[in-house]
Structure formats: C-alpha cells, structure tokens
Amino acid sequence: MAADDAPLDDKAKRMRDLLSSFYSTDQSSVTNSNAVSSKYATLDTINSPSFDPDHYMNLLVQKSNLETLLQRHVEMAAEIKNLDTDLQMLVYENYNKFISATETIKRMNSNIVGMETNMEQLLEKILSVQSRSDGVNTSLFEKREHIEKLHRTRNLLRKIQFIYDLPERLGKCIKSEAYTDAVKFYTGAMPIFKAYGDSSFQDCKKASEEAVSIIIKNLQGKLFSDSESIQVRAEAVMLLKQLDFPVDNLKDQLFEKLEQSLGDVQLHLDGKIGFSAKPDDSAKQELPNHIPAAHEVSTRELVEAVRAYRVIFPNSEQQLIRISHDLVIKHFESVDTHIKSQISSAQLLDLLKLVWADVLMMDEVLPEASVADVCLEAANHAVKQYITGAFSHLLQDISDSLMKIQINQKETVKEEHPLQAILEASKKAVIQGSMGVLLDFRQLLDDSLPLLNSLRDLVIDWVQEGFQAFFRTLYNRFLLLSGKNNPTSQDLVFHDSMQGDKTVAGLVLVLAQLSVFIDQNAIPRITEEIATSFSSGGVRGYESGPAFVPAEICRIYRSAAEKFLHLYINMKTQRVSVLLKKRFTTPNWIKHKEPREVHMFVDLFLQELEGVLSEVKQLLPEGPTRKHRRADSMSNGSTTSSRSNPLRDDRLLARSNTQKARSQLLETHLAKLFKQKMEIFTKVDATQDSVLTTIVKLCLKSLQEFVRLQTFNRSGFQQIQLDTQFLRNSIKDSVEDEAAVDFLLDEVIVAAVDRCMDPTPLEPAVLDRLVQVKLEKPKQQTSTSQ
Incomplete structure (x- = not known):
C-alpha cells in the first residue's frame, strides 16, 4: 500500500507545481529560489524549472545500479504518459470555458444594439423640460418677489402688534401666575427691544420692564417661601435665570433651602412608622397608605430639585453630593431611633425598603454621588445595631424575670411556689426569647431586598457572634445578681437599680438550676437552629474559627451551676452561723442557770x-x-x-x-x-x-x-x-x-x-x-x- 500511495503523491505534487508555475505572478522569485536550490540538486528535483539533465544523469548513474536504472526508466515512461494525459485534460477543460465566454460576449453585443438611439431621445426630452421650466420661472419671478415682500411685511406687523400687546399680556400672566408664559413672551421680545427699545418702542419697553420687575419679585418670593414645593422653587430659579437675573448670588441661600427640605423628607420618614416602644403581636399596627405616598412625593420633589440644580449651577456637583449623602445619613438616624425603641424585623424591613427606594431615585439623578455605597455602609451599622439591641432586650427580659424574686420579697408578695414560678418564667424567657430573635433575624435573611442581600454573610456572623457574646454577658449578669461579680460599664445601670437590695439565697438557687437548663436544653436547641439557618455564607476566615462555640458556653454554665449551688449552701450556712454566733457570744455561760427548756436558737x-x-x-x-x-x-x-x-x-x-x-x-x-x-x-x-x-x-x-x-x-x-x-x-x-x-x-x-x-x-x-x-x-x- 505504501508503494501504491507514493506515485499518487508524486502525481499530485507535480500537478500542483504545474498549476503554480502557470498562475504564478512573481516568476523572478521562483527563478531565484530554484537557481539557488539547483546548486544542491538531487534526484528529487527533476520537476524544478532549473533542472540540469546532465548533472541529474551523473548523479543517477553514480548512485544507482543497472537494475535501478531500468526500473527508473520504466517509471519515467509511465510518468511522461500520465503528464501527457493530464495536459490533454487541462486543454479540454479550458477550451470549454473559452467557448462559454465567447457565447456570453455575443449575447451582450445583441442586447446593446439600439440603446444609443434611446439615450439620444431621452436627452432631447430632458432639454425640452428644462427650457420650459426656465420660461415659467422667468414669468413668475416678479410675482414671487412681491408675495415674499408682503409676507415679510405681515410678519413684521405681527411682531409690532405683539410688542404693543406685550405689557398687557405680561399683566394677565402676573394675575394668573403664569410666569412661564410671561418669561417666554418677554424673552421673545428682547431682540426687538435691544434694537428699537430706545426709539420706536420706548414706552412698550418701559412698561414691559416694570411688569418683568414684578415677575422677578414674585419669583423670588416663591423661591424663598417655605410653603412652596421644591419643584416650584426650582422652576422659579430657572425662570429667573432666563430673565438674566444673577441667580449665582442666591446660590448659598438656595442650597440652604435645599438642605432644609431634607427635614421635610425626614419628617415623612418619621411619620412613616408609628411604632410603640414594645410592639404587641396581638394588636399589630397597620400603616396608613397615605404616609408612604406623601414621603415618595417629597422625595421626588427633592430629586427633581437636584436635577434642576445640576442644570442651573453646573459647578455645584460637590454640594449636591454632600446633600444626597446627608439625606441617607438623616434617614438612618431615624432608623436608629426606631431601632432603639425595640421594633420588629418586619418594621425594620419597611424602613429599609423606604430608604432604599429613595436611594435608587437619588442614584438615578446623581450617580456620581455613589449614594448606594453610603447607604450600604449605614445599613451595615443599622442592622448590626438592631441585632445587638435584640440581644440586649433579651438579656433585660431574662434579668427582669429573675428580679421578681427581690421584688416579691420587698413587696411581701406570697405565692405557693414562687421560686418554681420564677424559674419556669426564666426558662421561658431564655428559650422562647432566643427562638424569637432567631426567627426575627431569619426574616432579614429571607427578604429579597438588595441592600440586605449584600449583608447576608455579615448578618450570619453577627448572629453567631451575638449569641456567643449574649451568653457570656448573661453569665456575668448571673454573677452580678448573685453578688459574686463587680459591675462592668454595661451593667452599671442594672447595678444601680439593684442597690439597696441584698441578694436572695433563693435567687442563687434559681440561677443554679437555670444554668443547668441553659447547658442541657437551651444551648443544644439554639445550636440546632443556628446550624439550620445561620451556618453558611459567613465572612469569617477559617483561621478565626467559628463565631458561636456551644461547647465553650456549655462548659461555662455547667461550672456556673456548681458554683451557684455551693454559693447557695454557703449563704444559708452563713445565715445560720450568724445566728449561732450571736447565741454563743451573748450569754455568760459560766453563770448559766439550770436548763428548763430547749433554747430558742434551736x-x-x-x-x-x-x-x-x-x-x-x-x-x-x-x-x-x-x-x-x-x-x-x-x-x-x-x-x-x-x-x-x-x-x-x-x-x-x-x-x-x-x-x-x-x-x-x-x-x-x-x-x-x-x-x-x-x-x-x-x-x-x-x-x-x-x-x-x-x-x-x-x-x-x-x-x-x-x-x-x-x-x-x-x-x-x-x-x-x-x-x-x-x-x-x-x-x-x-x-x-x-x-x-x-x-x-x-x-x-x-x-x-x-x-x-x-x-x-x-x-x-x-x-x-x-x-x-x-x-x-x-x-x-x-x-x-x-
């Protein structure tokens, strides 16, 4: 098979060389390359143009024996025959193409016959039409000139009539407060006043200027009126600028008004939520629909004012950026105020959605301000404050349930099983409160608000870190309640409320059992919930370790349970010891009388x-x-x-x-x-x-x-x-x-x-x-x- 394929390859190569040599455009380059290669000619270079037969025969005789020469003779004879056949086929193929081209040229000649006559006729008709058109133009020239002159005169008379009627029109516009039309009329008449205002239209110019001065005064009144909307003020500035009034002198006052308008938007935000200090789930507050609508109107007015100010004051971009940032900051100041009043996650989401809507509107008109980045940073702080506040409120609820022991003792409230009731209430506060805050935080993660989606990983870490810090703080609060720890800065208020109250031994025993409950029940359940909803997507690195370590918390409360139990025993023992010490130090035992009954200390x-x-x-x-x-x-x-x-x-x-x-x-x-x-x-x-x-x-x-x-x-x-x-x-x-x-x-x-x-x-x-x-x-x- 290899021997059969070789002749075919040689044949194809020769055909390509023939066609290449026939269609080659640069024969010189081919000749030069072949001349160089002929110097090193071998038995395989027989097809090159610079082939040297004598040199080839010498090489062939030197390198081949008689049998090889005879075989090469047979091969060359076959190749010559094949080349003749190929050449004949090429001639036949090209001959057919030449015949087809000849027939095409004949058809073109037959189609062109008669076209020259038609072109001459067309040219004659065009020249005839042109001559007639020139005649019509010549006959109508004088009438056309007269009509155009009359039209110009009519337009001039209209302008003159408009100038004479301008003071009256301006007066009507002032009465109807159509200041936009008045400015349009006056600016349209300005070119005529500049040209003829000191001669033909002197009276009209004077009356118009008096009317315009009234318009300028009224526009200034609208500009600085607190009752007017921001959009109306912006339109007044635009009209004053069209009247060539130096509005740059009012720039500082206008921006001061614009900053004051932030208070109106903030007022609507404060009115958006009428939260109570502690929302009652049984009576959920419904938000009136008109409040969000009013807030949206105010925000849109502010946005339109910013858009207008960018046109009026081209170099005021930095001031407008500062105002847009102040808007976001003021919004989140209001959000922080509501967070401190213990709102739910649903109410926080309402506030954040409202703020995000304002940010999108402001970002559309002022993208250079990057309001979304400022909003994201502020939302980061607000959400973290909300999570921290939720844990603080939970800590306070648990402390309040435990403090009932001292309150009952002070008010001499008698119950059948007071310690058991307080322990159950404290357990409920711990487990239900923890599950409640987890459910509340879960709503933040489940919401599709883009602002919260970017904070999702941080929220997961904050929740885990919050529980770790919460149980540590709760342990310190237990120590403070038991009297075994000095108050820290965050417990000073709580410690002040406890001053004057001695630690009740029953409270210490409750703390011991509550620590057991946290170790054996609360921590496993909280850990399971965190693993289900708050375990993935955190931004903490592996080197930092997990934010919530239940084993450590369990160890702390397991130790605390033993510590409080021993403290309870010591408190009770100390109380009896004080009684015994008083019993044995008061009487004179050397002069004691004969016993008649068991002593009262027993x-x-x-x-x-x-x-x-x-x-x-x-x-x-x-x-x-x-x-x-x-x-x-x-x-x-x-x-x-x-x-x-x-x-x-x-x-x-x-x-x-x-x-x-x-x-x-x-x-x-x-x-x-x-x-x-x-x-x-x-x-x-x-x-x-x-x-x-x-x-x-x-x-x-x-x-x-x-x-x-x-x-x-x-x-x-x-x-x-x-x-x-x-x-x-x-x-x-x-x-x-x-x-x-x-x-x-x-x-x-x-x-x-x-x-x-x-x-x-x-x-x-x-x-x-x-x-x-x-x-x-x-x-x-x-x-x-x-």
Whole structure:
C-alpha cells in the first residue's frame, strides 16, 4: 500500500507545481529560489524549472545500479504518459470555458444594439423640460418677489402688534401666575427691544420692564417661601435665570433651602412608622397608605430639585453630593431611633425598603454621588445595631424575670411556689426569647431586598457572634445578681437599680438550676437552629474559627451551676452561723442557770432548715435515698443519742470526778477518731437531700467551733446537751447522711465536755422529759389555733 500511495503523491505534487508555475505572478522569485536550490540538486528535483539533465544523469548513474536504472526508466515512461494525459485534460477543460465566454460576449453585443438611439431621445426630452421650466420661472419671478415682500411685511406687523400687546399680556400672566408664559413672551421680545427699545418702542419697553420687575419679585418670593414645593422653587430659579437675573448670588441661600427640605423628607420618614416602644403581636399596627405616598412625593420633589440644580449651577456637583449623602445619613438616624425603641424585623424591613427606594431615585439623578455605597455602609451599622439591641432586650427580659424574686420579697408578695414560678418564667424567657430573635433575624435573611442581600454573610456572623457574646454577658449578669461579680460599664445601670437590695439565697438557687437548663436544653436547641439557618455564607476566615462555640458556653454554665449551688449552701450556712454566733457570744455561760427548756436558737435553726427544704423542694429533685447508718462494729463511735451511749455516760461521770477520768476520756475520743475514719463532707449533688444534708453538716461544724470558744459551767453544759438532743431527734429523718450528722452532734458534746468545768450530764429521765415537752408544744399550738 505504501508503494501504491507514493506515485499518487508524486502525481499530485507535480500537478500542483504545474498549476503554480502557470498562475504564478512573481516568476523572478521562483527563478531565484530554484537557481539557488539547483546548486544542491538531487534526484528529487527533476520537476524544478532549473533542472540540469546532465548533472541529474551523473548523479543517477553514480548512485544507482543497472537494475535501478531500468526500473527508473520504466517509471519515467509511465510518468511522461500520465503528464501527457493530464495536459490533454487541462486543454479540454479550458477550451470549454473559452467557448462559454465567447457565447456570453455575443449575447451582450445583441442586447446593446439600439440603446444609443434611446439615450439620444431621452436627452432631447430632458432639454425640452428644462427650457420650459426656465420660461415659467422667468414669468413668475416678479410675482414671487412681491408675495415674499408682503409676507415679510405681515410678519413684521405681527411682531409690532405683539410688542404693543406685550405689557398687557405680561399683566394677565402676573394675575394668573403664569410666569412661564410671561418669561417666554418677554424673552421673545428682547431682540426687538435691544434694537428699537430706545426709539420706536420706548414706552412698550418701559412698561414691559416694570411688569418683568414684578415677575422677578414674585419669583423670588416663591423661591424663598417655605410653603412652596421644591419643584416650584426650582422652576422659579430657572425662570429667573432666563430673565438674566444673577441667580449665582442666591446660590448659598438656595442650597440652604435645599438642605432644609431634607427635614421635610425626614419628617415623612418619621411619620412613616408609628411604632410603640414594645410592639404587641396581638394588636399589630397597620400603616396608613397615605404616609408612604406623601414621603415618595417629597422625595421626588427633592430629586427633581437636584436635577434642576445640576442644570442651573453646573459647578455645584460637590454640594449636591454632600446633600444626597446627608439625606441617607438623616434617614438612618431615624432608623436608629426606631431601632432603639425595640421594633420588629418586619418594621425594620419597611424602613429599609423606604430608604432604599429613595436611594435608587437619588442614584438615578446623581450617580456620581455613589449614594448606594453610603447607604450600604449605614445599613451595615443599622442592622448590626438592631441585632445587638435584640440581644440586649433579651438579656433585660431574662434579668427582669429573675428580679421578681427581690421584688416579691420587698413587696411581701406570697405565692405557693414562687421560686418554681420564677424559674419556669426564666426558662421561658431564655428559650422562647432566643427562638424569637432567631426567627426575627431569619426574616432579614429571607427578604429579597438588595441592600440586605449584600449583608447576608455579615448578618450570619453577627448572629453567631451575638449569641456567643449574649451568653457570656448573661453569665456575668448571673454573677452580678448573685453578688459574686463587680459591675462592668454595661451593667452599671442594672447595678444601680439593684442597690439597696441584698441578694436572695433563693435567687442563687434559681440561677443554679437555670444554668443547668441553659447547658442541657437551651444551648443544644439554639445550636440546632443556628446550624439550620445561620451556618453558611459567613465572612469569617477559617483561621478565626467559628463565631458561636456551644461547647465553650456549655462548659461555662455547667461550672456556673456548681458554683451557684455551693454559693447557695454557703449563704444559708452563713445565715445560720450568724445566728449561732450571736447565741454563743451573748450569754455568760459560766453563770448559766439550770436548763428548763430547749433554747430558742434551736427553733430558729430548725426554721431556717425548713426554709431551705421549702426552697429546694421547689427547684431540685429528691435524689436517691441512701442513709448512712452505723453498724454495731462502730459502737465505739457516736450513737443515735447521747443517753444511749453507756461509754459516754461513764466517761462524763469519770471526768466529773477526777483528772484521770478526763485523760481517759480524751484518749478514748482520739481512738474513736482514728478508728472510725468517717467521711463528713462529700461531694454535693443537685438534689434536695444532698443540699439539705450539706447545710446541716456545715451548721453543726460551726456550732462545734462556737462551743470550743466558750467556757461552761455545769448548767451551761447541760443546756448544750439538751439542745443537741432535741436537734438529734428533730433532723435525723430529714438528712441524707444520718451517721455523719450524729457524729457531728457527738463532736459538739465532746467539745462542750472539754470546755466545761463540771461536765455532769442531765439525768436521762429529765432529758427525755424536757425534750418531750418541747415536742408537745407545736401540737398544743396547732390544736389551739384549730
């Protein structure tokens, strides 16, 4: 196949060379190139014009053997035959074209025959028409001149009549306030007045000038009248300028009026929304339709005035740009005022749409001002302020719900479960308020306003950053309410409203449970909503990290819940400790009289515990019941009552007799401490039993310390014994860790023994009788009241 294709390629190449040589326009260049190439001729250059046969034969004989020469002879013979055939075909094809061209020329010759005669006839007719037209023009020349002269005279008479009637026309225009027509009439007569005003039309000129002076005065009155619209003022300026009045002298006053007109547009914007301080969803305010229409009219008048001022004062572009920027700034000042009054997102959208419509109108007439860029920057600030304000209002709502505890305490408002009600109200304020602001912000993202579409990514970041900052600020507010934090600059107003109010312990317990709710319920739900609607499109870089970090917020409130729970326990314990300190520092224990009844401080102590139990029952779960009761193997420690411990009675009797007994008692007590190894203070759980038990333990520990600081006589020691026994019987069923409470009560007795000069205990019968009498008093008071 390769051998067959080669001859065909050579044939095609030769045909192209023949046609190229036949139609070539620059034979010299071809000749020169071939002359140069002939120097380096090879066996393949036989088709070139500068082919040298002798040189070719020498090369062929040198490079080929006999068999190759014979084969080359056969090939050349075939090529010659093919070339003859191709040449014959070219001749036939060109012959047919020559015949076709000859026939075409014959047809053209036959068609041209007779055309010259027709052209001569046409020329004769044209010359005849031209001669007749010249005759008509010559005969009508004089009449045409006369008619044109009469027409000019008629026009002149009309102008003269117009000049004579001009003062009267100007007077009618002044009466009808048609100042545009009056200016048109007067400017039309100005050329005649300039030419003949000092001679033929002197009186008419004087009367017209007097009328024009009145027109100028009236136009100036309209220009500076506050009752006239901006469009009317702009027309007055245009007319004064046509009358050659020096309006440039009024430029400053005119621009001052234009700036004052911004107040009219702003007034319509303020009247656009009649918002209340806190919009009520149940009674949504309907906006009257005439207010947006009136605002649009005012804005259009301002836009037309700007358009007119650009024509009147060509060099006033910078002033007009400043005025257009002031318009946007004043609009957003009004928007900021409404935002501070706690408006909804729908109302904010109404305001932004109104402002954007004004911006589009102003941008159309004054594109150099780039009003849209100024509007975008101002909207950036306004929307950010709206989002920040929404979080501030949410923070205030939650604070108000928590402050009801102190308000109720101050106003002595009694409710069945006040703490529970306030906790539920606070939970509702947190979760519903957060969902409400998210829904409100979602409306901003869903709206198709171009102004908000350009801020979409920023709004997403502001919302996430806002929630992060909101929960941090709410945590600081919790600390401020609990009295554990100094007020920051943003909390000064809130702190001033709290001055004079002591922190209520119940409020601290509410804060603890509210922190648990935020950690376990509020943050997961808010995180889910943010992931659904506010997670994409933010402009924060990856290196900055996410704007809202729920794990960090949960950690803060998880720690806060524990902190507030311990603070509540400390506040309650401190209150009881103050009561105990007063009890033990006031009387003279060395001269104490024989005990006749349980001391009043025990009742106050039990009342405080009842208050604690009432508060924790409202807010905390009961928790698992796990009483730590002592086994028989711990009989060397404390027992359920002081009189059921024979060893203690023996020790007390021995101590009252000899110093040796005192030493034995001390040794026995130390041995008990090392053998028992009882864990008194364990981790506090957020349950009723755990909190109450911890408070009881801390109070009894304080009681022990106060006892250590006093010196008792026998009666004082017996009073401590009686009070301790009554407490043991009263609180043993209320606490979670009964063993630890018994141990602490025993420690109080031991401390009293150590500080007593004659630690002789009460007789068991007397002790039981006094305790029983104390227990019977509440029953008697109850039956008496019934």
